[in-house]
Amino acid sequence: MSEHLLILVSTVLANNFVLVRFLGLCPFMGVSNKLEGAMGMALATAFVLTLSSVSSYLLHQYLLKPLNLEYLSTLSFILVIAVTVQLTEMFMRKSSPVLYRVLGIFLPLITSNCAVLGVALLNVQEQHNLLQSALYGFGAAAGFGIVLVLFAAMRERIAMADVPLPFKGAPIGLITAGMMALAFMGFNGLANL
């Protein structure tokens, strides 16, 4: 139990995927200009990341590993992710058109979020079991989502500030991300793994 809690605390706070491990930065910088968009992205990512984390684990555990094909993991993971995204999209469109309208446009962007592939690869590297993989994926997504939403809210405020010209746009965004990373240093040692 506490081990699982630890995985969550670690992925969300101490080793936050975006701010500490540097994964998923492109959507972090790209989809954070508007709070609504960021929330959509956070939700969609949480969904896909958990799902693809589990499915790539299954693929690795029951197909690649027994057949000694581990060198194919990158290739097959990326395919699994692409398929997961597509299936999610289809499922969402069928089951919840409302959700689809909100999140649909974010789904294709997720394929190129390297946090998704990163989670799959890290699961293998850290030898997680099924539950751990799922938690790891979910924690990573939650960590991503939380900082993304906070970041978007901050950027809306920064957009109204009198930022020096060369720093307008991406640079001040990165500075803010740096400040967030600075603050997240405080969680250092929180998850003594």
Added chain:
Amino acid sequence: MTRSFKTSGAPHMPPQTSVANVMLLVLYALVPGVFAYSWFFGPGILIQIILATVFALLFESLMLRWRGRPLKPFINDYSAVVTAVLFALCIPPLAPWWISCIAMLFAIGFAKHLYGGLGQNIFNPAMVGYVVVLISFPQAMTAWIPPLTLSEHSLSLADSLITIFTGQVPVAGGWDTVTQATALDSLKTGIESGRMVTEIRTSPIFGDYGGIGWEWVANWFALGGFFLLYKRVISWQVPIAVIGSVILLSLPFWLADQDSNPLPLQHIFSGALVLAAFFIATDPVSGCVSNKGRLIFGAGVGIITLVIRRWGGYPDGVAFAVLLMNMAAPLIDRYTRPRMYGE
């Protein structure tokens, strides 16, 4: 017969106050605390305040010049001085001089002016400066000195100057090192190595409820805080929420297991909690605007501080907690808009 007049916007009454006034009030309110600080820990703190202020004003004017903004109104608003003083109060009193320089570069240059200067920064500049030097130079930043009451030698101004500018330990003081674990630090490392709180608290650095000396400094800071409350420079929500959340959260732990959890009072009167509750978490610029938001903000600061103190890697988490809540402030603001009249 008719006459012409100059026009200007309403209202047509002299303004009541100004930014400089507000900042000056904050500085006045810090005076008792600073006095107590230098009483217990020597004149080093005064040197640090001066150093930080000089560097803060230096970077402030450089950045203003670079951004093409007028110097006078912004230098005269004392906000950089408040930042500098609050930063100086957070660092070990004998920290080397360049610590202030680097911290103020990040505080004023990065955290304040890259965001557009006064009033527009998202993060608390003083805390940004402090955290930057804390993680970059942990050695210098953990070199705390014991309260003077615990040592038979006093710390002269000259000794302090020498230590700050050359790094040499004042030999005359009879110390082998300036380093000393603070109350929080001993508690943390003590509890982690399995010792009991009562046993840890037998160390002479502990006072009645906080660290010896430090608890009185905190008291005087609180006095200054009440002055600000009275003057309505700060609102009660933040300090109450910070202190209240710390008590509420640490009380059950303490009740459950008094051996490995310190008294809630201990939490409040050690580290920078009181200073933060009244002076740092109340920074209007980087905090929340609505009353409900301020309550959430303060509670967040208290809770995160406690979490970091108890489970995290740093003995005190106030600075991180403030920065983390600064991060959340825009979002909180968005969802705590007060109900409009008639809505």
Added chain:
Amino acid sequence: MSPALPPVIRSSFLLGIIALLGTALLAAVNALTHERIIEQEKHRVLQQLNEIVPTTSFNNDLLADKIEIRDETFFRHPAAVTVYRARMDGQAVAVMMIVNTPDGYNGNIRLLAGINAAGTVLGVRVVSHRETPGLGDPIEIEKSDWIRRFTNKSLHDPGPNGWAVKKDGGQFDQFTGATISPRAVVKAVHNTLLYFEANQQLLFNKPTQSPKQNE
């Protein structure tokens, strides 16, 4: 859906072929590099071990002669302790143990300790740790020489009281502003020595596990 079917199949077929080509390429490259990769991995572990036990002093396959022991109560850590055994012509020369200690400032420190058959430390290295950079990290060999001080120490030199940092009255230096990390390392090395003394027979004689798990 039905009207889209023929192109779907065609395109999918094309994709399949690309996938096939890609995987074939990978299989080929993998076949070419596989040996070398395993070689590299072995080489790296050996290199680490050799820093402590010179290659000349043993002639067995170090990596193959590996066992895992678990003693949570003694090491106060659930993880298995990996033990490599160096032998010269079948004669026990030294053990190399990878131990964990939870006492670090920020949690776990992972150490590699080499002890020869006489119970003398051949050398200690920190494998991984999370101590504060700039404060606790001089325990790494890359940051300072401190860790070399354990070489040639044994349970008798220094005596039981000497196995502590100077601040606690022992023999080993702490770093300015950081006592916890060195204290943890000293304690862990001392513990390992104690364990070695008590379980020497077991350490040298326990048979290796089936090769399958060695993979």
Added chain:
Amino acid sequence: MTLAHQIELAREAGKRTHHFHGGLRLRHNKKISCQDSVERPLLPTLLIVPLLQHAGDVAKPLVEVGDHVLKGQKIGQCQPCAAVHSPVSGLVEAIEDRPMSHPSGQAGPCVLIRSDGKEQWAKLRPIGDWCNASAESLITQIQDCGIAGLGGAVFPTHAKARDGRDRQIHTLILNGAECEPYISCDEMLMREQPDKIILGARILRRALGAEQVVIAIEDQMGAVQEALTQAAKHAECKSISVVKVTTIYPEGGERQLIQVLTGLEVPSGGRPSDLGMVCQNVATAAAVAEAVVEGKPLIERYITVTGNGISHPRNLQALLGTRFSHLVEACGGYTLDVARLVVGGPMMGYPVASDSAPVVKASNCVLALTQQDIAEPQPEMPCIRCGECARVCPATLLPQQLHLQIKNDLWNTAEEYGLLACIECGCCDFVCPSHIPLVDWFRYGKGEQRKRARENEATELARKRFENREDRLLRTKQERGEKMKRRKQALKDNAVQQDRIRAAIDRAENKGDISGTSQSVGKPDDA
């Protein structure tokens, strides 16, 4: 909230007062202008009567240059709004644009009347027995006499009354809580003419069909409560109560006043009539009384001329159209250090560049301030989010956020932050340590918002018309096309027909062949 409950709460008004959020306790400064009783200044020779004196459109002049007019004669009319009357008898000298007392400082259309000094009244048409007159006739009379709200917004009173009748008003609130510093014209009116106010209240009550009247006055006003209560008693009117409310600016704002009296809040975007209440200024009530009982149109009003820049501050009863300079002279002229002239109070008033503008229905105060009163203008600093502005805002807005939205042209969020709910009271502006001209921003924002609404309307209209036209063009084209097709089809049909005919002819011609075929067809049958 049921209507009954609302009435109950409203009825309680006065027994227990409530609070509104924020507000300011300001220095009163009213005494200086209350020492002397109200007098009329000397009759001015030239009166400048603006044709725009109330919310709405410019009135159409009913007179021409050279016409002789009588005092009280209607000189301007504008259908839905209130009429404009001549304040004196005399000659219409010109109808032209003149500087008006308006925040813009712009000129507007005015009728210039040179007084003949005879003060000859036009024929007045009072309603003799108002107690039995129909509400409609009362309202028409109010409209004819050009009564508009004298509390500042100059909203035509008849419109408010008519709307009130449609919406089941139970309470009429008379606003005597003159909350701005310096202004004392309502106080003087209540002291000197309580009977007229009570009379006006009764007439308005009847016009509205309301049950009760609450007159709200500030607790710092001396003998006023006594005078009004006496007057009410004298009129043997029980359903009129006089209530003292604590002096906090802007208590006189109708929304705040209603909240103080009843604890209810006027819904945002709504009006007091949504709560079954109507709020009128006391002077409006007095004007209504004169209009109905004496038939006198609104041609003069009480106005406070005060401030440290005036030698002898006092209240005057001024004819509309009198220039401010004339009033100032009647008060002994300016002092030496006068620096700014403000129309209205120090919080909400607007400065004017010259004192040549005329008194209008909205002018309740002319305030001359010295340099000391307004102090050095301070540099504007960035907002430090101190929250003072939010603390004092009676509309519970977040002025600092609102200001940011407007500054960055984020109009949708500005509306979310309550731009339209701002009553422009100036509290936030006054307390801001950064000296940000917040109210100026909000006024700008509201103007911009109105403009955008107008533009959107125009855009929508244009879009619709454009689409209609496109449709129409398409339709005509289609129709034309269709017609063409039909004609072609017809031709073709014709052709087919002709083909058929031709075929028939052919058939007829080759009859033998055809029969031959049929014979061959018939062959298998034989088999």
Added chain:
Amino acid sequence: MLISILVLTALGMVFGLGLGWAAIRFRVKSDPVVERIDALLPQTQCGQCGYPGCRPYAEAVSKDEADINQCPPGGDAGIRALADLLGREPKPLNPDNGEEQAQTVVIIDESRCIGCTLCIQACPVDAIVGAAKLMHTVIETECTGCNLCLPPCPVDCIDIVVVKTGIQRWRSPRPQTGKKAMLQQ
């Protein structure tokens, strides 16, 4: 080895099929963004953008055929709104398309009008009324000021006038900000 090759082939085919099917199944549909772009355009229908009306321009923008800075009547505010909608950087108005100008309408000099009806045909919003051979009039409230009716007029009887803003249309000016306000005082 054989097994792994077989598995590889199978995997490759499966993924290929799956991806191919999904890619076709979810091809991006035409976007509804045209409506939202059109909603932001001023509907002057003046054609200065190079398209015959606002809607065609909106369609062009949505297809990335036209840039967002081609509508002079929309001006800077319009460009900013478009940039916001489409997630692009705002840019200054393209001077080739014209300049932002005060709102105007046209009036027909009734004495000169010969009733040729040419202007009626040109007006995109049907703001001109009149019948053949008779005098024509512009409905001022419906004229968008596109000036398309000017060129066809054979007798030049149409004049452009700036919409007059009376005192009741007066709006508070934008307060001065920043350096300017600071230096002024």
Added chain:
Amino acid sequence: MSNSNLKQILADGAWRQNTGLVVLLGLCPLLAVTNTLINGLALGLATMLTLMVSNLSVSVMRKLLKPEIRIPAFVLIIASVVTVIELLMHAFFYDLFRVLGIFIPLIVTNCAIIGRAEAFASRNNPLASVVDGFATGLGFCITLVALGALRELTGHGTLLSGAAMLVGDWGQYLTLTLIPGHPGFLLAILPPGAFFCLALLIAARNALEANKAPLPKQPVTTPT
């Protein structure tokens, strides 16, 4: 394919449309591996190689691929190329492989690669595509190196430390200690420093560009 055209491609990829500084793609490796110059260089080279190979193969196959399966096909190609590179690094540059860790396989999700494949290689001939791959890779590599240099210099006062991993043992003599006795500024090495340094680089680039061609002044709206 004219010379000037190739030059144009080079300039676009390396400066005008620089992936890291302008387009802001591939940020994760950009920030994660640049604590030293050498690490940055190594990943930059690997990315560059991937870009060139993937551009080449996409360009060769461009006629075969229908639009609807282009993207999945690109992903397949890129993933194969990246895995090959990963295997080779594992075999021949073992130390680098360990330092760069999962960021080698993550080259796959570097949107810049798929972006170039889609925007350029699928429309141009193989030669131009390779040049474009090279240019884009070069731009990315330059950014990585610049960022790595900045962080290593401020953090440790050295440059080129760890060169041995790339070029073999003699590389250790390449390490330049530019600021002897540098106390070590940890911030630059830690995650926040990565963000700050990249922000400073982008701002510097913005300032340079602004000086070159002064941006049209931001129009201020004034009401009429």
